[in-house]
Amino acid sequence: MNIFDLYQRHLSAVIEDLVAAGRLPAGLDLSRVVVEPPRDAAMGDLATNAAMVLAKGAKTNPRALAELLSEALTAVPGVAGVAVAGPGFINLTLAPGVYRDVMRAVLTDGKDFGRGAADGVPVNVEYVSANPTGPMHVGHGRGAVFGDALANVLAFAGRQVTREYYINDAGGQVDVLARSAFLRYREALGQDIGEIPEGLYPGDYLKPVGAELAARFGDTLEAKPEAEWLPIARDVAIAGMMAMIRDDLAALGIHHDVFFSERTLHGANGGAIKAAIDALTQRGFVYRGRVPPPKGQLPEDWEDREQLLFRATDVGDDIDRPLMKSNGSYTYFAADVAYLENKHARGFRELIYVLGADHGGYVKRLQAVGRAIGGKEMEVIVLLCQLVRLLRDGEPVKMSKRSGDFVTLREVIDEVGRDAVRFMMLFRKNDATLDFDLAKVVEQSKDNPVFYVQYAHARCASVFRQAAEVLPGASMVGEALASHDFSRLNDDSEVEILRRLAQYPRVVQASALSHEPHRVAFYLYELASAFHSLWNKGKDSPQLRFINADDRDLTTARLGLVLAVRSVLASGLAILGVAAPEEMR
RNA sequence: GACCCCGUAGCUCAGCUGGAUAGAGCAGCAGCCUUCUAAGCUGCGGGUCGCAGGUUCGAAUCCUGCCGGGGUCGCCA
Numbered sequence: 001m002n003i004f005d006l007y008q009r010h011l012s013a014v015i016e017d018l019v020a021a022g023r024l025p026a027g028l029d030l031s032r033v034v035v036e037p038p039r040d041a042a043m044g045d046l047a048t049n050a051a052m053v054l055a056k057g058a059k060t061n062p063r064a065l066a067e068l069l070s071e072a073l074t075a076v077p078g079v080a081g082v083a084v085a086g087p088g089f090i091n092l093t094l095a096p097g098v099y100r101d102v103m104r105a106v107l108t109d110g111k112d113f114g115r116g117a118a119d120g121v122p123v124n125v126e127y128v129s130a131n132p133t134g135p136m137h138v139g140h141g142r143g144a145v146f147g148d149a150l151a152n153v154l155a156f157a158g159r160q161v162t163r164e165y166y167i168n169d170a171g172g173q174v175d176v177l178a179r180s181a182f183l184r185y186r187e188a189l190g191q192d193i194g195e196i197p198e199g200l201y202p203g204d205y206l207k208p209v210g211a212e213l214a215a216r217f218g219d220t221l222e223a224k225p226e227a228e229w230l231p232i233a234r235d236v237a238i239a240g241m242m243a244m245i246r247d248d249l250a251a252l253g254i255h256h257d258v259f260f261s262e263r264t265l266h267g268a269n270g271g272a273i274k275a276a277i278d279a280l281t282q283r284g285f286v287y288r289g290r291v292p293p294p295k296g297q298l299p300e301d302w303e304d305r306e307q308l309l310f311r312a313t314d315v316g317d318d319i320d321r322p323l324m325k326s327n328g329s330y331t332y333f334a335a336d337v338a339y340l341e342n343k344h345a346r347g348f349r350e351l352i353y354v355l356g357a358d359h360g361g362y363v364k365r366l367q368a369v370g371r372a373i374g375g376k377e378m379e380v381i382v383l384l385c386q387l388v389r390l391l392r393d394g395e396p397v398k399m400s401k402r403s404g405d406f407v408t409l410r411e412v413i414d415e416v417g418r419d420a421v422r423f424m425m426l427f428r429k430n431d432a433t434l435d436f437d438l439a440k441v442v443e444q445s446k447d448n449p450v451f452y453v454q455y456a457h458a459r460c461a462s463v464f465r466q467a468a469e470v471l472p473g474a475s476m477v478g479e480a481l482a483s484h485d486f487s488r489l490n491d492d493s494e495v496e497i498l499r500r501l502a503q504y505p506r507v508v509q510a511s512a513l514s515h516e517p518h519r520v521a522f523y524l525y526e527l528a529s530a531f532h533s534l535w536n537k538g539k540d541s542p543q544l545r546f547i548n549a550d551d552r553d554l555t556t557a558r559l560g561l562v563l564a565v566r567s568v569l570a571s572g573l574a575i576l577g578v579a580a581p582e583e584m585r
Numbered sequence: 586g587a588c589c590c591c592g593u594a595g596c597u598c599a600g601c602u603g604g605a606u607a608g609a610g611c612a613g614c615a616g617c618c619u620u621c622u623a624a625g626c627u628g629c630g631g632g633u634c635g636c637a638g639g640u641u642c643g644a645a646u647c648c649u650g651c652c653g654g655g656g657u658c659g660c661c662a
Contacts, residue, residue, distance in 0.1 A: 446610090546622085
C-alpha cells in the first residue's frame with residue numbers, strides 16, 4: 001500500500017470529474033503532477049503541486065485552481081483536512097485511519113510490503129567484471145556492492161533482473177597471467193626463480209596456481225615450448241583467479257546469474273565478434289579510415305594509418321572507434337560490441353553497466369553501440385562508482401601496488417565484516433567519492449550508521465523477547481496483530497514512525513527508478529532514528545514504553561508498531577544485503 | 586586540449602528527478618541523566634547551496650560560461 005500512489009489516483013479522479021462537469025478544460029497534462037510528503041510534517045501528510053502545474057493549461061491562476069481542487073478533495077475518503085498554502089500547494093491531512101491501514105498492510109504483507117508488481121520486463125545488470133588477473137581491491141568492492149544492491153532494489157520493484165559478470169579472459173593480460181603462473185609453477189617444482197621480472201604479476205596469490213600446475217602436470221610442462229604450455233597455464237590460472245574472486249564475492253553475499261567469458265566471443269574464425277561486426281557493416285556503421293591522434297602530447301609510437309572503424313560519431317560518440325589492431329586481432333572494444341549484441345539477442349532492451357570511475361571515458365561508446373545495435377528501444381545505462389579512500393582512524397591506509405602487496409577487498413571484509421562493508425559502501429551516492437574508515441565502521445555507537453540501524457532492529461527483537469515473558473500467550477505475529485485497534489498510537493513519536501513506514505514503498509520505488517540504492521540506506525537510518533527516539537522517550541515517560549503489563553490493549557497496539565518497524569527494517573536491510581540481527585552481541 | 590564526477594553549516598554528507606522558511610550526523614554551546622529499555626537524552630547557535638548569467642509562476646536541482654578539487658583520454662584489458 002503506497003499512500004502517495006493511492007492519493008495521486010484519487011487526485012486524478014477528482015480532476016477527471018471536474019473536467020466531466022465542465023469546470024476544467026479537457027486535455028490537461030497530468031504528467032508533472034506529483035503527490036509527495038510536505039516539506040514540514042506540520043503542513044499535513046501529503047502535498048501536491050497539481051494547481052501550480054495545471055494552472056496554465058486550465059487558464060487560471062494557481063491559487064484559484066487550488067481552491068477548486070481542494071473543495072473537491074474534501075470528499076475523498078480518508079481526507080480529514082485540505083489546505084492551500086504558499087504559491088498554490090495543496091496540503092492534505094489524512095484521517096488517522098489511513099495510517100492504521102498502512103500498519104495493517106505492513107503487518108499482513110510482511111516482507112512483501114512495498115514490493116512492486118512484477119512487470120516481467122527484463123533488465124541486465126552487469127557489475128564487478130574484475131579482471132581475472134588477481135584479487136579484487138576495495139574499489140571493486142564498491143562496484144560489487146552497489147551493483148548487487150541495485151539489482152536487489154530493481155527486483156523488489158518488480159523488474160526481472162539478470163545479474164551478470166563479464167570475464168575478461170582474452171587478450172594480452174591473460175598471457176601475462178599465464179607466464180606469471182608458469183614462473184610459480186617452476187617455483188613449485190623447487191627451482192629458484194629469483195625476483196619476479198618486471199611486467200609479470202608479482203603477487204603471492206599465484207603460488208597456489210603454480211602448485212596446482214605442478215601437482216597436475218608434474219615437470220612435463222617445463223620442457224615444452226611456450227606455445228604449448230601457455231594455454232594450459234592460462235586456463236588453470238584463470239580458473240584459479242575466478243574461483244578466488246567468486247569466493248570473495250560470496251563473502252559479500254554476492255552471486256551472479258551469468259558469468260560470461262570474453263573468450264567465447266572470439267571463437268573460431270572470429271566467431272561472434274566477426275558476426276557482430278558484419279551486422280554493423282550491413283547497417284553502414286563500419287568503414288576503413290583514420291582516427292585523429294589524441295590531443296595533448298602525441299604518443300611516441302603513434303602511427304597514423306588506415307584501420308577498421310566503428311562509426312560511433314553517427315550515434316553520439318565523440319570519435320570513431322577502432323575495431324581491429326595492427327596485428328590483425330580484434331580490439332577489446334570489438335569484443336564489447338559482440339557482447340552487447342549477445343545481450344540484445346537474449347532479449348534485453350535495458351542494459352545497466354556498473355563501472356569504476358576510471359571507465360568514465362567508456363560511457364559514450366557503449367551507448368553508441370547500444371544505439372547502433374538496438375536503435376531507440378535499446379537503453380544502455382552506465383553507472384560509475386567513484387573511488388574509495390581507505391582510512392584507519394582518519395589516516396589514509398598506505399597501498400603500494402608495486403610489490404603486489406596492496407590491501408585486498410578480502411582483507412577488509414575479514415577485518416570489519418560483510419555488513420559494515422556493504423552498508424558503508426551504500427551510505428553514499430555512487431558518484432561521490434567515499435571515505436571508508438576501517439576503525440569507525442566497527443564502532444558500537446550511534447555515530448556508526450551500520451550499528452545504528454542494525455541496533456534498531458535488534459531492539460525490536462528485544463521488545464518481543466520481553467513481551468513473551470510479561471504477556472505470556474499474547475499473539476506476536478503480524479496476521480494477528482494486524483486486526484488490533486491502533487487508535488491509541490497517537491504520541492508524536494509514534495505518529496512520526498507511522499509516517500515513515502508509509503513512505504517505504506515510495507522510497508523503494510524512487511530508488512529503483514533513479515538507480516540509487518543509497519536512498520534505501522538513508523531511509524533506514526531515518527526510520528531507525530525515529531524508533532530510537534521513541535525508545536528513548538520511554539526512559540523518561542514509562543507510559544510510552546512498548547510494554548505496559550497493566551494495559552494489554554495498548555501493549556498489543558505497540559507491539560504491532562514495533563513489529564511493523566522491525567519488518568520494514570528487515571526488508572530494507574535485505575535489499576542492501578545487510579543482516580538484520582536479533583541482538584548486537 | 587577534450588570528456589566525466591564533485592563543490593551545500595567549521596567537518597562528513599542528504600536534499601525524494603523544478604517547489605514552500607535548504608535538512609541530518611559529528612564538532613561547538615547550554616541543560617538533563619548516571620540507568621530503570623546497555624552501548625546517554627533534550628535543546629540552541631550555525632548557510633551568498635563555488636562564482637556569474639540564462640530558462641519560468643518558482644532553481645541547490647535544468648542550460649551556458651568561468652573558478653577550484655578529483656578522475657580519464659593511443660591498437661591495454
